[in-house]
Amino acid sequence: MENDFCYIEKNLISVREKINKAVCERSDKYSGAVRLLAVTKTVEAEKINFAVSKGVDLIGENRADELLGKYDKINRDGLEIHFIGNLQTNKVKYIIDKVNMIHSVNSIRLAEEINKRAVLHNIKMDVLIEINIGGEESKTGIKPKNAVELIYSLKNFENLNIKGLMTVPPPVGKLGKPEIIKIFNKMHEIFIEISLKKANNINMSVLSMGMSEDYEEAISCGSNIVRIGRAVFGGRI
Numbered sequence: 001m002e003n004d005f006c007y008i009e010k011n012l013i014s015v016r017e018k019i020n021k022a023v024c025e026r027s028d029k030y031s032g033a034v035r036l037l038a039v040t041k042t043v044e045a046e047k048i049n050f051a052v053s054k055g056v057d058l059i060g061e062n063r064a065d066e067l068l069g070k071y072d073k074i075n076r077d078g079l080e081i082h083f084i085g086n087l088q089t090n091k092v093k094y095i096i097d098k099v100n101m102i103h104s105v106n107s108i109r110l111a112e113e114i115n116k117r118a119v120l121h122n123i124k125m126d127v128l129i130e131i132n133i134g135g136e137e138s139k140t141g142i143k144p145k146n147a148v149e150l151i152y153s154l155k156n157f158e159n160l161n162i163k164g165l166m167t168v169p170p171p172v173g174k175l176g177k178p179e180i181i182k183i184f185n186k187m188h189e190i191f192i193e194i195s196l197k198k199a200n201n202i203n204m205s206v207l208s209m210g211m212s213e214d215y216e217e218a219i220s221c222g223s224n225i226v227r228i229g230r231a232v233f234g235g236r237i
Contacts, residue, residue, distance in 0.1 A: 006052040011232050012054055019226065030222045036211050037082060039101070039229030040138035041066070047075035050069060053080055058083035060103070060227055064091035071098055086140045089113040101126040103166040103208055106141050111154050118159035126161045128208055133172040141167065144190055148197070155199040162180060164206030165191050172213050180214055184221035191222070
């Protein structure tokens with residue numbers, strides 16, 4: 001296995017070097033560490049376990065059924081699992097006790113279901129609010145102008161911890177890097193605006209943005225979780 005998956009180790013070294021470089025070069029107005037979330041969509045448990053053996057301590061799954069199929073095969077010692085994909089309300093009950101954070105809360109209805117299931121399991125679930133920052137019809141997430149309203153509508157959900165924001169911007173190839181940087185800066189502005197507001201279950205500390213093609217730009221604009229799949233595990237099957 002070590003030889004078969006050695007490319008993953010090489011990729012991890014490269015990605016970590018780029019993350020560290022981007023952190024060192026970013027503006028002084030951004031502080032704190034940046035976490036690498038290894039996106040494991042379509043990635044076999046054996047590859048995930050190899051990555052974990054090389055220091056990966058945070059993974060993200062996009063699909064509830066896929067997570068359930070791999071869950072017992074994954075070495076979860078010291079591992080955080082985040083759900084980062086579009087989550088249907090009827091799937092919440094299956095993953096609520098298997099993940100540490102849900103990145104993709106985009107409606108009151110979904111938040112209600114997560115809160116209800118968290119109550120039944122006697123846990124508090126960390127969640128991020130998903131913003132459709134590019135206004136793309138093909139992507140989920142709320143409009144930026146509705147972010148504050150949605151977050152305040154969740155303030156009485158005692159089993160939710162609202163930890164921050166997540167976004168999936170338009171592809172870099174579609175807009176170009178200067179425009180992507182503008183979009184990431186806009187996300188950071190929204191993040192700061194909401195961070196200044198007060199409610200019992202709002203503790204804005206996570207800005208999840210940046211993927212394999214744009215994570216260095218995202219870090220330069222204040223991201224502290226970058227979700228990287230292809231650059232770690234190679235192209236998807």
